[in-house]
Amino acid sequence: MWVTWRDAMQNALYGDGGFYQRERPNRHFRTSVHASPAFAHALALVACQVDDALGHPPVMDLVDIGSGDGLLAIGVLGAVPPDLAARLRVTAVDLSSRPPGLDDRIAWTSTPPAEIAGLVVANEWLDNVPLDVAEQTPSGPRLVLVDPATGDERLGPVPDPADLAWLERWWPMCSAGASGRAGHRAEIGRPRDEAWASVMVRLTRGTAIAVDYSHHVDNRPPQGTLTGYRAGSIVPAVPDGSCDITAHVALDAVADAGERAAGGTGTVTTRLTTQREALRALGMRGVRPALALAHDDPRGYLRALSRASEEAELIDPSGLGGFGWLSQSVSAGRPEPRPRR
Structure with a gap:
């Protein structure tokens, strides 16, 4: 059965018995949340900044989209000052079932x-929003169809007008048979744009x-980024429900x-940067503690050394620090619609 990649991903990840209906992400890949509590602590600092900007309201939202096991929401809730923790209305958003034993203060x-009035965090969510794949042909872009059981592909119909317009603006491809950086294959990120817009319209x-x-x-990327993950390893992107299927995000289009x-x-x-630069702006440095601390406070030295190592992983430009980081702040109410003439 040949289907579009978007339909195949939707069923493989979120359909009955799909990957995310039965699996927790931390069993298969390592995110910043699982790399170190320092990531949640950094976002707790952002929550405090947002609280200041909002004037310390009686209730402030913290919304964790694509929450997985809820670890990020737990970490932020535990890292903010008690006064803010008492005022936070924490919502974890995920299609999987609520993890057993999750803090009762977190709605699922x-x-x-x-x-939403407060802070929204979507860490490694958009890369799992299903999308279509297109290839350039002598007659223009065509959708790529896939056999979910094998991962085999073949060309399908022309993308719809909205997707063609998205490709022209955000992912122009080379002419068939030509050479160039743009490549001949693209991942149509319009569903990611729409998913993020559905969040921003609530903020x-x-x-x-x-x-x-x-x-x-x-x-x-000239040939796209579709990738499969299972048990900590990269595997072929076969959308049969046996593995995670992911693709990198056109964050400029999302913004x-x-x-x-x-x-x-x-x-x-809007600020579009890297995780390295965003976390460094929040004070994360990943610097080893002074060796003299090992003599004066050996246990403190080991704790500081461990923290420095974790921070270094989070800001490593060739790893987690290279992630894109999109921050969008709404500082006032939206303008009233103009009256029609």
Whole structure:
């Protein structure tokens, strides 16, 4: 049976018996959340900054999208000051079932709240939003169809007009038979744009952060990035439900969609950088402690050394530090719609 990659990913990851219906991410791949508690501590600092910007409201939202095992929400809740922890309304959003024993202060839902005033974090969520794949042919782009049982591919129909427009703006491909950096294969990120827009339209005030494998329109991967993960190893991207299927995110396109969804320029502040630069701006350095501390406080030295090692992994530009980091803040209410003439 030949289907589009978007349909194949949807069924393999989220359908009945799909990968994310039965598996927890930490069993198969390592995220920043699982690499170190320092990641949650850094986001706790962001939560404090958002709280300051909002004027310390009686209730502030913390929404963790693609929560997995809930570890990030737990970590942030435990790292913020007690006053803020008492005012946080924490929502973990995931399609899997609520983990047993999760802190009762954390609500577990399959969709984000209708209105959010506070901090939204989507860590490695967008790369698992299903998308279609296209290849360039002499007559123009064609969708790539896949056999879910084997991963074999063949060309299918022309993408719909909205996807063709997305490709032209955000992932232009070389002409068939030509050579060049753009390549002949593209991953149509419009569903990721729409997913992020559905978050931003809910954000009345505060900040939303997306952290993910990413690339920019000036340097798209020539042959795409579809990858399978299972038990800590890269495996062929066969969408049969046996492995995670992921693709890097066009975060520049996502950022544009977020700005439009949140009301346009003037209400949204966008920063698109790397995890390394974002965490360094929050004070993370990954610097080894002074050796003299080993003589004065051996246990303190070992704790500091361990923390430095964890921080170094989080900001390593060739690893987790190379992740794209999109931060969008809504600082005021959206403008009222203009009256029609």
